[in-house]
Amino acid sequence: ILITNQIYSEFDQRDRVELVSRDVARYWSKCLVELLKLDDKGKRLAVLRKHRSLAEGTQIQFTITGTGLEEVKGFRLF
Structure with missing residues (x-):
């Protein structure tokens, strides 16, 4: 199963991106x-x-x- 996720850029660090689902995706994904x-x-x-x-x-x-x-x-x- 392939699941995609949106990302966003942090305001103070434009070169760093974060998952919208944050910990949920990291915890449940293998x-x-x-x-x-x-x-x-x-x-x-x-x-x-x-x-x-x-x-x-x-x-x-x-x-x-x-x-x-x-x-x-x-x-x-x-």
């Missing part, structure tokens, strides 16, 4: 992935924020194409 837009060329970054067996902070760069998601060449996850 996996949290943060998606960030990197540039105008369509590059995105997925950052693992919570997982049972994988390290927090694990990242992968990808692009969204007409055929799906593609890993950015030259960027290694492990």
Whole structure:
């Protein structure tokens, strides 16, 4: 099951975002992935924020194409 959540930017720290559901999403979710837009060329970054067996902070760069998601060449996850 995939559930999305809205985020908001804090007034005193514009570069920091927070989940609207805050603690509820963190408590009930087994996996949290943060998606960030990197540039105008369509590059995105997925950052693992919570997982049972994988390290927090694990990242992968990808692009969204007409055929799906593609890993950015030259960027290694492990």
